[in-house]
Amino acid sequence: ITSRSPRPDTVRTTCGYCGVGCTLDVVVRDGSVAAVLPARDGPVNRGHACVKGRFSYGYLTSAERLTEPLVRQDGVLTPATWDQALDAVAAGLRAAMEQGGPDAVAAISSARATNEENYLVQKFLRTGIGTNNVDNCSRLCHAPSAAGLTAAFGRAGGTDSFDDVERADCLLVVGANPVEAHPVVGARLLSAALDGATLIVADPRNVGLARHADLHLRPRPGTNVALFHGLAHVLVAEGLIDQDFLAERATGLDELCTLLTDYPPERAAEITGVPAGDITAAARAYGRAARPAIVYGLGVTEHLHGTDGVRTLANLAVLRGAVGGTGHGYGISPLRGQNNVQGASDMGALPDLLPGYGPVTDPAARARAEAVWGQQVPRRPGLRIPDMFRSAREGRLRALWIIGEDVCATDPDSRQVAEALDACPMVVVSELFLGETARHADVVLPAASWLEKDGTFVNFDRRFQRVRPAVRPPGTARTDFDVVHAVARTMGADLGCPTPADALSECARLAPDFAGLSYDRLDREGAVPWPCPSPHRPGESTLYTREFATGDGRAHLSAAPYLPPGEVPDADYPLLLVTGRRWAHYNSGSMTRRGGNLLLDGQGRLDLHPLDAARHGVRDGAPVTVESRHGRARLIARVGSDTAPGQVFCAFHFPADGVNALTSPHADTATSCPEYKVTAVRLRPTA
């Protein structure tokens, strides 16, 4: 592809909504966005874009955009100059450090921010403040992917490029609704299926892709691990495993085979509700295919045992020898939800990992960073996002900077999140709009959006791609990159790397997997996947062709047993709520609800099966009150058979509905990723 737009009045950039990473040409007239065109030579989108990337830019000029800083005075957020706001932030951070040391300060960085902004945020926390208390919103979605794929294969990313996945002759799509959440990838998957690939969809709901599937498995929410073990049982029992590959390149087979004796298809069927015959048929299709591939989404990760889910799903690819460039298949690929959820973690905006995934507890990894930064790196892992909120409620965390995340709308059990913010003496929020979270802030800093900034994103198949400013931010709004520098300077710290290009170059010096990356190269080549250890070699789109990146160079099978979810239906709360995305909107909807997309989809809805509607006296289109043990929400009922009996579904794009007041505080035992996919609820018609 070319890295530049073909027309002089357009700016080439990368979509800032989902993790597909479509290349877009933004048409600019008189300083405003006039249109967004999908680039025909975009490496992922090839001339396509969805309704979000293509049409949802009206928010840029919304009258509700924050255009000047706000500082709380006498309980009221009051317009202020940047100098006043920066002084207030610096004073709040200093006061927290005086009272509780560096660990009394924390920051939540963002998958919506660029790599360079994430890099700078974590560098500021680690070197300017002296704490590892930095995390990003991958904690809420794909932290189990990072942990699970690292444990299985050694690296925190998908194993193959999507160009390869598309060539698979059997696609196992699990816990994902790409037709709505990742439409361009959804279309490519559908097209592969129409071209003859066997399509197996495993999802409790009748998602768009399921309607075209050869087999649709509908496990009860929270039972993935049992399903994956049932599939693995059949692979082993019917000899559909690659013995040579397992002997040469994997460990843990004996332990796994012992465990799998407990999961014949009949037992897996009992736990999951998927008929044993379908489990067997799916395993045979995957096991007999010449080039199978696995694609999965948040339906695998957002569980009490989400990391076990990722690992036991990865077992299938290892058993089959369908990973590691073997020619026998295309591994396992997580569909990342947000534009830069991969990159935010790659850049080290994590409490336990430095840029490039070096553990903060590893002296060699710290030494690499210290050599580049010229400062010591704290060795104790910092707080994860849920622990930050807990710590604030307990009075230990005294300053929290939240960048580009509306945590009161998007995090589970939102009442407790709001309590944490109210208990924290200094809350700084960098945002486009005065959202739910900003209302609890002491200082609000107006931010630039993805169409107004320079940098890079990493998409779901590990491609670094350039982001370029098409228009200027409104009023005095600034990029997070500028603001982190400004806060650091106000506190007397110099973070170096004055431009985003410098930040990526500096990151490349300390993270071996990114050593070959630079803006010059990205501008020349358009997209470069990591690992990219040399400027003279292409990045590796297919991982592990020689050996896995684990300590012993082998893939590690997991023998984690099935354990039940945090909540199951009972007499008081007889239904299971699953939350997810819809096609026209993105996350909290702060951008997509301010533009034409609202006309396409303007209301939060609760999907429920006709049997449940009848049982609870709920009519299609009527208001319904949903209650969990954690809170209450009011939605409009949509009665249909997309959800199975006993389950209900709603999206989280309309914070006013209070969906995340319902969701439970249970979280993945390994990574603290919330169990958004399983909450026991009850409902009644709203009077």
Ligand code: SF4
């Ligand atoms: Fe592409 Fe995703 Fe943007 Fe849609 S939202 S245009 S699929 S990157």
